[in-house]
Amino acid sequence: MAVARDAGRLGSGGRNGPGRAVRYLLFGAALFYFCVPMIAVLIYSFATRWTANVLPDGYTLEWWSATLSDHRIQSAFFTSIALATLTAVIDIAVVVPAAYWSRVRNARIRHVIDVAAAIPFALPYVVIAFGLMQFSGMVAPQYQGTFPLLVAGHAAIAFPFVYWAVDGSMAAAGIERLSETAEACGASPLQIIVHIVMPNISTGLVSGGLLSFAASFGEFAMAQIIGRGLDTVPLLSAEMIRSYTDTAGSYNRLAVITLLTFAVLFVLSAVVVYWNRGQTVRLLPGAVANDGGDRR
């Protein structure tokens, strides 16, 4: 995923000798593990038929042109991108002030946020989705199966990614001290968040935003339950797997969809890595400041 890491710091052992060989071997193995499925899918998306041989019997662009011109697939991508973007934006808008508040004003809400952030991982999405469906059935039945409810659901399960990334960035930037200083300068809470907090946690915002985007983009169980009637990319893919037969070339088209999904996330990841040039992105809770404002 889109975790930019300072690889140099991870590697230990000498520059030469067996340590080096082991590292290259591990790197090669990891590369193989990650790339072979992608390459296979890529080849499959261009294949006419792929039967007994290592490589396909022939190549065609038919699946790509058919997929790209399919209105249903286009709209599924549009829906998923809109869904994921809204999820990321809502999460950032909610989490940044909350994380800021928990650090600067009221450390007690920290426990609440920490527990809330663990829930999406402690409970299966299916359970959360059913709970959400029951609840929305009681308070706002007209929203069931609609886009806004799914956005709300995704925002709820994806927010820990934003929270951890943003909170780590805040620790690294020493946001408490910066905030106090800004306050002494006469800045209001809003001015502090806009002028001081946001610019100094940009790495956390970008990586957290991307992670929540990815979580929403690929989410299936919840979309299945509270987003019935909507076409998201995972829902459409599942439908294609279930209802088509291979004769129609549907699996090849599925390969195209998989690659497009990968492309969307890859482009976003590349943006993040570029944005965070030279900096380690902190995603884990409890990330400690080590290159913040304090220099001796």
Added chain:
Amino acid sequence: MSGVSLVGVTKMYGQVKALDHVSIEVCPGELLALLGPSGCGKTTLLRCVAGLERPDKGTVEIGEIDVTDRPTRERPIGMVFQSYALFPNLTVRQNIAFPLEVQHWPRNQAKERVDELLELVRLIDQADRYPKQISGGQAQRCALGRALAPNPEVLLLDEPLSALDALVRGRLRDEIRLVQQRVGITAIYVTHDQSEAMAIADRVAVMNQGRIEQVAPPADLYDLPTSQFSATFVGSRNAVELDVKNGKVGIPGSFSIAAPAGSNGRALAFFRPEDVRVNKAGAGSGLEARVALKVFLGATTRLHLSGEADGRPITIFGDLPSRQARLIAEGETVRVDVDPDHVQAFPV
């Protein structure tokens, strides 16, 4: 110009009394140093003036106006922190301009003011650098400029030199003092370093366990500490435990002064190493003592003198001009005399 007045300020952290009915007056234009060991409440007191802490009891006034319930941003203060706390996303110039921006100064007026301050803190050449690209001393000067930018009535400095190395520390200390005097601003300066407090302040408030022990000009504090704590905390001092006899305490042949009120059998006598006179054995009066150790300190040499008083072994530290100390050898027996005017005794 406005002063600061704190009346009965009390602050609890759970069961711990960080501030215990602290009352103090800071005169307009004065630099008051809050001096004390870590955990004595000096920073908490400063934060109460800044509004970053809310006192549980008591009032804070700045220029006769009660600001106890006002949030930090509505108080006429400028603040400098130990960690500089420059905004890393802004250049030196933008950092200094920040308070003016958030307080909606007219653009050209703000620019003029920022230029003025860049000159005052000597950062014109670094104006467009980011905090990462300047040295610690420059960073702290930038923080000082930022604190002074909006013409605050009170300047609050929280251990501003602690993060700097010794050489820069001395220079910046004098520079802060010069700027403070030139601007004529009331300032409160928190430090745990007594020499720093002495060097910079008009008056020093010695704090201990959430209370103010003594407030006095540096010279008075140095010469006449009024409490045992300020006596031990300020400057290096001899502390000798002695018996009270006939309402007096003293070292036979060296000094004898009236016992402090409330002393019960014993008292602690304080005197400075520089007030100790050392004579060759046989010459003059004084306690007989052996030179246990000579420590060369440059202009002066410190002698560790072992003797006996009231049946107990004691060690007295005496500072002599180094040229004079050269005449005395380690292991030699000497006579130690102390000027009674510079001895203070407190009940044990």
